[in-house]
Amino acid sequence: MKSKIITNSKTFVMGKRDQENGHNASSLQSGATLARYDSLRVLLVDDNQMNRMIASSLLQQRHRVIPDIATTGREALNVLSNGDYDLIFMDCMMPEMDGYEATRAIRAGEAGERHRRIPIVALTANTRAGDREDCIAAGMDDYLTKPLHVNDLEMILKKWCGDGEGVQLDSHQGEKLDSDAVLDIPTLRRVLDDDEALIADMIDCYRKILLSSLNSIEKAIDDEKEIEQVRFHTHTIRGSSDQYGASKLSAAAAKMEAACFQGAFGRAADLYDEVKVCSREVLAELEKCEERATLARLN
Numbered sequence: 001m002k003s004k005i006i007t008n009s010k011t012f013v014m015g016k017r018d019q020e021n022g023h024n025a026s027s028l029q030s031g032a033t034l035a036r037y038d039s040l041r042v043l044l045v046d047d048n049q050m051n052r053m054i055a056s057s058l059l060q061q062r063h064r065v066i067p068d069i070a071t072t073g074r075e076a077l078n079v080l081s082n083g084d085y086d087l088i089f090m091d092c093m094m095p096e097m098d099g100y101e102a103t104r105a106i107r108a109g110e111a112g113e114r115h116r117r118i119p120i121v122a123l124t125a126n127t128r129a130g131d132r133e134d135c136i137a138a139g140m141d142d143y144l145t146k147p148l149h150v151n152d153l154e155m156i157l158k159k160w161c162g163d164g165e166g167v168q169l170d171s172h173q174g175e176k177l178d179s180d181a182v183l184d185i186p187t188l189r190r191v192l193d194d195d196e197a198l199i200a201d202m203i204d205c206y207r208k209i210l211l212s213s214l215n216s217i218e219k220a221i222d223d224e225k226e227i228e229q230v231r232f233h234t235h236t237i238r239g240s241s242d243q244y245g246a247s248k249l250s251a252a253a254a255k256m257e258a259a260c261f262q263g264a265f266g267r268a269a270d271l272y273d274e275v276k277v278c279s280r281e282v283l284a285e286l287e288k289c290e291e292r293a294t295l296a297r298l299n
Contacts, residue, residue, distance in 0.1 A: 037157055038064035041084060045069075045076040045099065046091035046123060048239045050205055051146065055089060055123075057198050058150050063157060073102025080111035085118060087160055090140065092124045092131070095232055099123075100138040107139040119160040123148075125242055125254075147243045149190070182281045183289070184245025206244050207286055213237045214279055221269050230268055231260030237275065241282070249278035 042059065044067040046052050052069060059065040068083070070076035074097040076088070088106075092099040103120050105111065121142040122135040135143055142160065144152050192198050213233040220226035220233070238253035252274040259268035 037161060040065050040086045040157075040161055042067040043070060043076060043079060043083075043085050043088045045071075045073065045088060045094070045102065047071045047094040048091070048236060049209060050202060050240045050243050051091065051123070051148075053198070053202060053205060054148055054192065054243055055153070057192070057195070058148065058153050061195070062150055062154065065157075073097030073099060073105070076102050077105055077111045080106065080115050080118075084114060087157075088118055088120045089123055089144075089156075090120050092122055092135070093235055099140075100134055103138040103140050121156055121160070125239060146239065147245070150192075181245055181247050182249075182278075183285045184247065185289075188245050202244065203286055203289060206240055207283065209240050210237060210279055210283065213240075214276070217272060217275075221272060227260055227263065227265045227268065230265075231257055234260060234268075234275070237279075244282075246278075246282050249275070249282050252278045 040063075042065050044052060044055055044059075046055070046069075052071075056067055056069070059067055067089070068079060068085075070079050072094050073090075076090070077097075080088075090099040090103060097105075099122065106115055106118065106120065109116050119142065120140045121144055122140045123144055123146060124131050124135070125146050132143060142156060144156065188199060188202075192202075213236050216233045217230055220229040223229075234253050234257045238250050238257060241247070241250035241253060252271070256268050256271040256275055259265075259271055
């Protein structure tokens with residue numbers, strides 16, 4: 001099947017933030033809604049830079065919530081032990097200490113008694129059978145699938161920090177991405193609420209993450225013993241590609257990651273060829289996006 005990029009008629013504009021706060025104003029909700037959340041202390045725990053960029057930007061622009069950041073479960077425990085928080089967004093798959101282990105530690109009081117029952121919302125790509133059950137067993141309260149959408153975060157804040165009802169763990173599904181797309185630009189626009197500056201930042205971030213991860217995977221494969229490094233960087237590619245609507249690359253990376261989980265180093269190395277092909281397609285389309293943006297600015 002011929003690869004494709006999904007576009008729309010809206011000009012894809014990239015560039016600096018012309019007005020530091022001006023581009024946020026139109027996307028902010030009413031003052032009454034903002035006031036309900038702007039005093040919240042939120043901890044965002046995720047090892048993926050793109051995921052952190054999206055979640056942080058949506059929380060800040062929509063709700064004036066500026067989350068504190070941790071990149072591993074162990075770091076999250078340290079941050080919680082030295083602060084007072086109202087809500088945690090917890091990625092499930094992280095190095096050193098994953099979200100499940102970190103949640104169990106929090107429930108056991110290792111982050112202080114005041115945080116034993118803090119609401120913890122799982123962030124997951126939902127690629128493995130049993131993800132939901134694992135979240136429940138670890139003690140998480142709610143569940144968001146990636147890619148995140150502004151409406152998902154609104155639902156969570158209302159439910160756990162506003163006047164929402166119910167305490168059951170739900171699976172709020174993210175955007176449905178085109179499984180054949182090299183890049184799904186319309187979905188990205190909806191996820192990021194047409195924030196041109198944030199989209200531009202993400203393009204730059206995604207390219208850097210992709211190139212760095214590919215380089216690290218190749219070095220680990222050459223070593224022939226670093227299967228955990230291969231898995232970690234493949235997971236990074238998959239998570240970043242999910243957020244950007246790069247569904248073909250995400251699917252290829254997911255297969256390679258699964259092989260790593262199974263300890264099948266040889267199969268993972270073989271699957272890397274598919275990841276490289278999909279990565280080249282994505283990088284080429286990113287370059288085209290930038291070229292169109294440059295032309296748009298000149299015109």
